[in-house]
Every structure is written in structure tokens, then in C-alpha cells.
Amino acid sequence: MRYFIELSYRGTAYNGWQTQANGSSIQATLEAALTQRIGKSIYIMGSGRTDAGVHARQQFAHFELAEPLLLTESFLYSLNCMLPEDIVIHRIFPVLENHHARFSAISRYYQYLISRQKSAFQSGLTYHxxxxxxxxxMNEACQVLLQYTNFQSFSKARANVTHFNCRLDFAYWERIDDDSLTFHIRANRFLWGMVRTIVGTMIEIGQARMTLEQFEQIIQSRDRNKAGRAAPANGLYLVEVGYPAQVVGAWG
Incomplete structure (x- = not known):
């Protein structure tokens, strides 16, 4: 049987989602807790791989078991007690065997938080x-961005992908107050480092160090070296993973 996990995490203490030889990861931490609680070796597949220091308000993963799992409130409570305080599982539920956390997803929605003021309580959670x-x-630059589908200029050079095309649903900046800005962007897929590089480049525009014409030329060049520096990971959040209605309906 296949089960989906809905979870959140603060990525500050981790070297990203994916299990790796050096440093802790979200994936390995989850697998260790699930293996201990269920009593069988568990491997999980996430909807996507967040980088080191990136957070998730909503993330999904799936795992498989040969036998049904008794999903009670006490089971979930005990599992969360085994996990560190910066990872929380909200629910676990059965899905059809062809429903896949990564390949069934049709959209990912990210936010990037910027604050002009230093905070004792937001350290590592926003870009100061x-x-x-x-x-x-910067919102004018978003309108330029939405006219394109190839974002090779904003992808890390070592990205192992067959193409650089993404379908953007929206991209805009929201001013929360004089000291706070949030960038919103949703697409069917994202390239490695794409959101942080877009943010870093738009910060140049917001400081009048780059024109809209230059920004469009960067997109058209398909050259990562022409884009701005990637913004720090600590301001980035995965906030929503979208799935088709038939997949959602199967969750009950």
C-alpha cells in the first residue's frame, strides 16, 4: 500500500531535503523516525528537493508498506514525538498505487520573505x-517574467534536467508594510536554484541597479552568468504543492 505524508519543516539546521553522505537531511530524519515507529525499513519520496536552509509550510512525500497501517491519532502523536521540533507531520493517508508525490504534482507555490529590520525571533526565517x-x-519585472517559459538563465549550471521550460501561473511582490516584502511565485515545476536567483536579480531591479530591458535580455540570453546572485536560502518557503482533483478526491 502507498501512503502520502503531509508535513512542514524549518530547514535551518538541515543540508536540504535529500539524503546525503555528509550532514543531516529532512528525508533521512523522516525515514529514521518512520522506520523506528513502524518497525520496518521505510524509504520516502518527496514532491521535490528543497535546498539547504529552505523551509516548507507544506510538503508532501510518499512511502510504501506491504500491509495496511493503522492510522490513529496516537500513532501520529508518537511519530511527531520522535521527530525534532523543526519537523512536523500533519497527516498520513492512503492513496492509490499510481499516485506519486513528485510526478502526480501539477504545481509548486513558493514565497520569499524579505525584512528590512533585524528580529531576534525571525533569525534564519527571513532575509534581512x-x-x-x-x-x-519589481512587479513590472514580474510581468516581463510571465511572458517567458524558458528560465535557463535562473538555473544552476549543474542542473541535471532535459529542458529548462516552466509554466508560471503567477509571480508578484506583496508589500506587507514599510519593512516587509513577500515574493509569490507558482509554476508547474522549478529549476534548481530558480526562485532564489529570480529574487536576487529582482533585488537589483528594486535598487535601480538593473533596468527592465536588461532583465529581459538576461532571460533571453539563457545564460546563468548574466543573472544576479541567488538570494539566501533562509527567506525561501515552499508553501503549497498542488495535485489534480482526481488525486485529491482519492484522499477522502
């Missing part, structure tokens, strides 16, 4: 960036 940014101009 002091200069005032022109969010109106």
Missing part, C-alpha cells in the same frame, strides 16, 4: 536586507 526596494518596479 536593509536597503529600501522599489516593489512597483
Amino acid at each position: 536586507f536593509r536597503p529600501m526596494l522599489d516593489d512597483a518596479l
Whole structure:
């Protein structure tokens, strides 16, 4: 049987989602807790791989068991007690065998948080960036971005992909107050480092260090070396993973 996990995590202490030889990961931490609680070796597949320091308000993964799992409130409570405080499982539920956490997903929605003020309570959870940014101009850059589908200019050079095309559903900046900005972006898929590089490049626009014409030329060049520096990981959040209605319906 196949089961989906819905979870959240604060990525500050981890070297990303994927299990690796050096450093802790979200995947390995989850697998260890599930293996201990269920009493069988568990391997999980995530909807996507977040980088080191990136957070998730909503993430999905799946695993398989030969026999049914008794999903009670006490089971979930005990599992969460085994996990560190920065990882929380919200629910586990059975799905059809052809439902896949990664390949069944049709959208991923990210937010990037910027704050001009240092906070004792938000350290590692937002990008502390002091200069005032022109969010109106940055939103004009978003309109340029939405005209394109090839984002090779914003992908890490070592990305192991067959193409660089992504279908963007929306991209915009929201000013929360004088000191806080949030970038919203949703697409069917994202390239390695894409959101952080877009944010870093748009910060250049927001400081009047880059024109909209130059921004469009960067997109058209398909050259990562022409884009801005990637913004730090600590401001990035995966906030929603979308699935087709027939998959959602199967969850009950």
C-alpha cells in the first residue's frame, strides 16, 4: 500500500531535503523516525528537493508498506514525538498505487520573505536586507517574467534536467508594510536554484541597479552568468504543492 505524508519543516539546521553522505537531511530524519515507529525499513519520496536552509509550510512525500497501517491519532502523536521540533507531520493517508508525490504534482507555490529590520525571533526565517526596494518596479519585472517559459538563465549550471521550460501561473511582490516584502511565485515545476536567483536579480531591479530591458535580455540570453546572485536560502518557503482533483478526491 502507498501512503502520502503531509508535513512542514524549518530547514535551518538541515543540508536540504535529500539524503546525503555528509550532514543531516529532512528525508533521512523522516525515514529514521518512520522506520523506528513502524518497525520496518521505510524509504520516502518527496514532491521535490528543497535546498539547504529552505523551509516548507507544506510538503508532501510518499512511502510504501506491504500491509495496511493503522492510522490513529496516537500513532501520529508518537511519530511527531520522535521527530525534532523543526519537523512536523500533519497527516498520513492512503492513496492509490499510481499516485506519486513528485510526478502526480501539477504545481509548486513558493514565497520569499524579505525584512528590512533585524528580529531576534525571525533569525534564519527571513532575509534581512536593509536597503529600501522599489516593489512597483519589481512587479513590472514580474510581468516581463510571465511572458517567458524558458528560465535557463535562473538555473544552476549543474542542473541535471532535459529542458529548462516552466509554466508560471503567477509571480508578484506583496508589500506587507514599510519593512516587509513577500515574493509569490507558482509554476508547474522549478529549476534548481530558480526562485532564489529570480529574487536576487529582482533585488537589483528594486535598487535601480538593473533596468527592465536588461532583465529581459538576461532571460533571453539563457545564460546563468548574466543573472544576479541567488538570494539566501533562509527567506525561501515552499508553501503549497498542488495535485489534480482526481488525486485529491482519492484522499477522502
